[in-house]
Amino acid sequence: MNTPAEPHAHTFATPPAHPSAELPAHTPAKSSAHTPAAPAGKTAPPLLTVRDLRVVIGGRHILHGVDLDVAASGTTALLGRNGAGKTTTVRGILGLVPRTGSVRLDGEETVRLATHALVRRGVGYAPEDRGVFAALTVAENLRLAERPGAGEPAYDLVHELFPELKQRARQAAGTLSGGQQQMVAIARTLLNGNRIVIADEPTKGLAPKVVTEVTRVLERAAEAVPVLLVEQNLAVVRRLARHCAVLADGRTAHHGPAAELLADPDATRRLLGVGRGGHGTGTRAERGHTGTTAPEHTAAHPAARTAEADA
């Protein structure tokens, strides 16, 4: 789909009922209010287009129709309070949970593909829990991500970004710190020439120093490959994301330029449950975390304190 770049952020009063893969039929001609951000500029269509993504697990409706565009370059952030459906959206895109709707990767409909088949089309995935195989060594974890017949794995890049992983190649991944495990998870997404990287809360539970390191790596990665970033740390979002979509109750509630959203205290409070967006790039006082019950200062929230968990 070739959605024009959206000049302003939009908040959905109610999400579109059945958006099509193209522009929703009821979208006003002069406004793209119900069209997810097409952030790559007027000429670049989104790399990943999600329409009306619905997930039902155990009879419970988790996603009620998520729309999302991931730009063909840079980082697109997927935001929302805890339980909004961010991780389920990612898992639905990948086919890790049963889903309906439309998921187009570079124009190709993938919703009927098995997860492995979709991933082989060039999707790197770093899951929320890192998905590291604890009993395997670091080298084995990376070797699993190699795709035979898909070109030489980019170990040079991975070792340049994460020199520690080379030193710890023979160490069982289960004995690594949380930060090191996250490095393994991200390294696996960069090993192949993926067309998109999906990172689900890559800074969750990490110490500030490691958050900075992971952010730096994702910034570097986004120069080469589009990134869909699920993130609660708004300082990270501010630094990395050009565009964002916000989920609420399993629906797309907002999309638009990330900076615009974060600069709007009312919108961040309403959509993300944080008192203010913050204006820095990572100091504790400025590190906004979503998913709270609207505390006035996010650093006081326990989510911010959990950042000390791992070194």
Next chain:
Amino acid sequence: MSTVVLLTLTGLGLGALYFLVASGLSLIFGLMDVLNFAHGALMSAGAYGTWWAASGHLPGAGSGGFGFVLAVVFGTAVGTLAAVLLELAVIRPLYTRPREQILATVGVGLAVPALLSAIWGADARPFLGPEALAGTFGLLGAEVPLNGLVLIAAAVVVLVALKLFLGRTRHGLVVRAGVEDRAMVTALGIDVRKAFTLVFAIGGAAAALGGAIGGLYFGSVDPEQGTSLLIFAFVVVVMGGMGSLTGAALASVAVGLVQQFANYYTSAGLGDLAVVVLLAALLLVRPRGLTGRLA
């Protein structure tokens, strides 16, 4: 002393037989969460395949020398093929329905012995092997049957081969990762279903080999042989820790030895009870089995 030596070696032989069945069972459960109640049937397929071939039905095969080796290879191939068919035709369509999957494997586990009975009768058939393996050899005053040693040797070879496969090959790496987190393996772009089929084939081959050489150990084959051993194989899997080969090997040895010694020093039949007591005691101390994996 000679009694202890004899009991130890026959116990190890029995343990080797359990391991051959349990190794595949453990990998299948560890990777696929499938309780394969048809695994005993795969062993029976191997035993009958070998017996059929060694009885002169397969050109070149026979009960002695290279002919017997060929018969064992044939029996193992029959069990492997049966395992692959079982996975593709019965297990795969029921991946998302675990209860039905269990019922289906139970059904196959009952149907195969019935089929074998219908074709070759319910009575045990004498299993002829090489004469060289029918004798005994002296060790520390005990006359130890050679066929038990063949079983032990086969189990060691299978253990080493599986370890090499799991540790040195990409397919083995996929299986080890899949035992830990199947969904994540898929999310790395790997078709885990191929690993499922492969593990079923490997498990079927090991069980069928156990059936083939087990025929030597018991001196006969009968339709219920595999099924009767399956319960002990499950005990071994639980004791060893789901998905752990080393655990299965250790538990096999323990079960075989306890069974033999208890049968001899108490009264015949109490060996089975002793195994159950051993299982209960182990799970009280180590609920996740010998290797700490979730049972």
